[in-house]
Amino acid sequence: MTAPSTAERMTRLLALVPYLQARPDGVRLADAAADFGVAEAQLRRDLDLLWVCGLPGHGPGDLIDLAFEGDRVRVTFTAGMVRPLRLTTDEAVALIVALRTLLELPGLAEGEAVSRALAKVSAAAGHAAEVRAPVAVSVGAREQSLSVVRDGLERQRALHLHYYVPSRDERTERTVDPMRLLLVDGHWYLEAWCRGAEGVRLFRLDRIDEVAVLDEAAAPPPQAHERDLDDGLYQPGAEAPVVRLRLARTARWVADYYPVEEPTEVSDPPGGLAVAVRTSDLAWARRLVASLGGAATVDEPAELAEQVAAEARAALARYAD
Amino acid sequence: MAAKRAERLVNLVIALLGTRQYVSAAKIRATVPGYEPDDGTERADEAFKRMFERDKAELREIGVPLETGRTSVFDTEDGYRIARTDYELPEITLTGEEAAAVGLALRLWQSAQLAGAAQSALVKLRAAGVDVDQTRGIPIQPRLDAGEPAFEPCYAAARDRRELTFDYRRPDADQASRRRVQPWGVVAWHGRWYLVGHDLDRQAPRVFRLSRVTGTPKASGPAGAFEPPADLDLASVVAGSERREEQLVVVRARPGTAIGLRRHAVPLGPAEDGDDRLELRTTEPWSLADQLAAYGPDVLVEAPQQMREAVVERLTRLAALDGAA
Numbered sequence: 001m002t003a004p005s006t007a008e009r010m011t012r013l014l015a016l017v018p019y020l021q022a023r024p025d026g027v028r029l030a031d032a033a034a035d036f037g038v039a040e041a042q043l044r045r046d047l048d049l050l051w052v053c054g055l056p057g058h059g060p061g062d063l064i065d066l067a068f069e070g071d072r073v074r075v076t077f078t079a080g081m082v083r084p085l086r087l088t089t090d091e092a093v094a095l096i097v098a099l100r101t102l103l104e105l106p107g108l109a110e111g112e113a114v115s116r117a118l119a120k121v122s123a124a125a126g127h128a129a130e131v132r133a134p135v136a137v138s139v140g141a142r143e144q145s146l147s148v149v150r151d152g153l154e155r156q157r158a159l160h161l162h163y164y165v166p167s168r169d170e171r172t173e174r175t176v177d178p179m180r181l182l183l184v185d186g187h188w189y190l191e192a193w194c195r196g197a198e199g200v201r202l203f204r205l206d207r208i209d210e211v212a213v214l215d216e217a218a219a220p221p222p223q224a225h226e227r228d229l230d231d232g233l234y235q236p237g238a239e240a241p242v243v244r245l246r247l248a249r250t251a252r253w254v255a256d257y258y259p260v261e262e263p264t265e266v267s268d269p270p271g272g273l274a275v276a277v278r279t280s281d282l283a284w285a286r287r288l289v290a291s292l293g294g295a296a297t298v299d300e301p302a303e304l305a306e307q308v309a310a311e312a313r314a315a316l317a318r319y320a321d
Numbered sequence: 322m323a324a325k326r327a328e329r330l331v332n333l334v335i336a337l338l339g340t341r342q343y344v345s346a347a348k349i350r351a352t353v354p355g356y357e358p359d360d361g362t363e364r365a366d367e368a369f370k371r372m373f374e375r376d377k378a379e380l381r382e383i384g385v386p387l388e389t390g391r392t393s394v395f396d397t398e399d400g401y402r403i404a405r406t407d408y409e410l411p412e413i414t415l416t417g418e419e420a421a422a423v424g425l426a427l428r429l430w431q432s433a434q435l436a437g438a439a440q441s442a443l444v445k446l447r448a449a450g451v452d453v454d455q456t457r458g459i460p461i462q463p464r465l466d467a468g469e470p471a472f473e474p475c476y477a478a479a480r481d482r483r484e485l486t487f488d489y490r491r492p493d494a495d496q497a498s499r500r501r502v503q504p505w506g507v508v509a510w511h512g513r514w515y516l517v518g519h520d521l522d523r524q525a526p527r528v529f530r531l532s533r534v535t536g537t538p539k540a541s542g543p544a545g546a547f548e549p550p551a552d553l554d555l556a557s558v559v560a561g562s563e564r565r566e567e568q569l570v571v572v573r574a575r576p577g578t579a580i581g582l583r584r585h586a587v588p589l590g591p592a593e594d595g596d597d598r599l600e601l602r603t604t605e606p607w608s609l610a611d612q613l614a615a616y617g618p619d620v621l622v623e624a625p626q627q628m629r630e631a632v633v634e635r636l637t638r639l640a641a642l643d644g645a646a
Binding site: 006007008009010011012013014015016018019022023035036037045049050052053054055056057058079080081082083084085086087088089090091092093094095097098099101102108109110113114116117120121123124126132133134135136137138139153164166169170171179180181182183184185186187209256270271287289290291292293294297298302305306308309310311312313314315316317318319 | 324327328330331332334335336338339352353354379380382383384385386407408409410411412413414415416418419420421422423425426427429430435437438439440441442443444445447448449450460462476479480495504505506507508509510511512513532549553554555556559560578579580581584610611612614615616617618620621629632633634635636637638639640641642643644
């Protein structure tokens with residue numbers, strides 16, 4: 001894991017000639033660029049550079065030779081660069097740990113194929129794979145519904161869900177058009193177009209109580225867009241009303257978990273954090289505050305604090321009986 | 322990277338791969354294009370030496386096995402070569418299904434810390450003739466927590482087996498405290514990153530949440546300074562530190578309420594007041610107490626007494642939220 005620019009380009013340059021050598025019929029430039037994860041213009045610069053490299057002497061017969069035919073390229077002289085460089089420890093770790101993780105997730109890929117790939121990759125990595133991996137991944141999300149949801153995605157069929165909605169504490173039934181599966185922070189989510197809500201929704205797989213693949217094509221409408229996960233899982237509208245909370249130290253995780261605005265360190269409570277959360281769902285806010293058991297206090301709106309407190313007093317009355 | 326330098330490095334690799342003999346620095350200077358020519362001045366010699374040192378370091382950095390040695394006893398100085406068997410990735414052929422598994426697996430790192438290593442591993446496999454198509458197949462985006470600044474130094478120190486020093490703030494502490502650790506490895510466990518290692522001050526294995534590390538951890542001392550336990554299973558160390566005993570809890574819920582609790586509860590039949598009695602199991606009693614308190618008057622804890630008290634304590638705090646007495 002060095003500075004990406006230098007190491008990344010050198011790794012690519014050393015791999016390009018063997019890549020072409022392994023494909024004697026030639027490759028479309030656009031496909032090669034995609035395989036190397038670079039723009040086509042960058043790939044052309046790389047090929048131009050390699051074209052003037054070669055064996056000492058640098059006579060016409062010593063230089064790497066490429067043949068361009070239309071939008072395709074193939075190599076006609078490799079100057080001895082026939083195989084890619086061995087895997088580094090980091091590369092071997094990335095491959096092996098990822099495959100082991102996949103083995104841990106039944107229902108995603110054919111287990112036998114993953115095991116065989118793991119064995120072959122470990123053998124090819126040789127020395128780099130013998131180092132005990134300094135990183136491990138344990139997902140621990142093995143929901144029953146995973147294989148059914150995967151089946152629906154693979155065959156592009158609509159799904160019928162019995163889904164538990166925690167913010168309203170209710171069970172719902174709905175028909176959805178599956179779009180993709182996400183694994184975020186240790187939880188699986190199905191991103192799908194919900195026909196009832198007429199919008200893209202995320203369904204956490206451990207909240208799906210029943211799921212069935214329908215005999216009906218999945219057809220998310222054109223306006224159904226996958227959300228950009230870099231913006232977080234919860235993306236409330238910018239117009240939604242603001243709830244202002246004061247989080248005690250034990251509740252500061254809320255700021256990592258939900259998108260909050262204007263986080264401000266406060267001394268009351270000691271080590272606390274004041275945040276603003278946007279939500280149009282006051283029931284959700286009520287449940288969040290109540291589930292924090294007093295570790296969050298409400299600055300705004302007053303009705304939220306009143307509702308939570310009234311519920312708590314009613315509950316205390318039952319314990320007093 | 323400057324194109325000139327890249328070109329010189331590629332030429333150097335080709336030259337050293339193409340010979341079984343050790344090649345002297347002087348010969349490299351004369352035959353690999355791009356080096357400062359020998360014009361007899363000390364300045365040119367110095368420039369060449371600096372450039373060559375940097376190039377050697379660069380190649381070793383990306384994993385090129387650059388050997389130093391002498392071909393015969395008559396050689397007066399060390400030369401360089403790259404043994405083809407050490408350089409080349411061995412043959413690997415994957416079936417379509419196996420290649421698809423690799424493609425899917427590597428997506429795990431797409432937004433996480435090993436993304437660069439995963440991408441270059443993929444490049445090398447493709448260069449070895451393996452066709453990994455990541456655009457086909459079912460749309461899955463696995464994703465490990467992306468922004469964990471402590472990952473890289475912790476991972477590198479565990480990989481190189483160097484001691485690590487960092488400041489760590491426990492959730493119940495006001496101040497971070499300095500920790501010295503022999504890092505065994507970094508673990509993603511249920512969506513969170515942890516460092517597992519031997520705490521040198523406490524002389525015991527410890528698990529640290531990476532998000533609670535403050536500042537940048539620093540590695541010190543030589544590589545290979547320790548050996549992790551032979552039977553180490555990183556994930557189970559973290560799981561063990563998080564594991565607690567299972568507790569049974571009995572609650573009463575008003576009919577039609579507390580749907581979330583009922584999903585994992587064993588129904589025990591109706592109570593005398595018409596409420597449903599439910600049996601719950603938990604390994605995280607405090608988190609269950611939070612959940613029970615949030616149900617307000619819909620849920621009443623019967624047993625155990627500690628759970629009743631924990632919930633009443635929470636409700637008492639919540640009842641004071643609006644400032645009314």
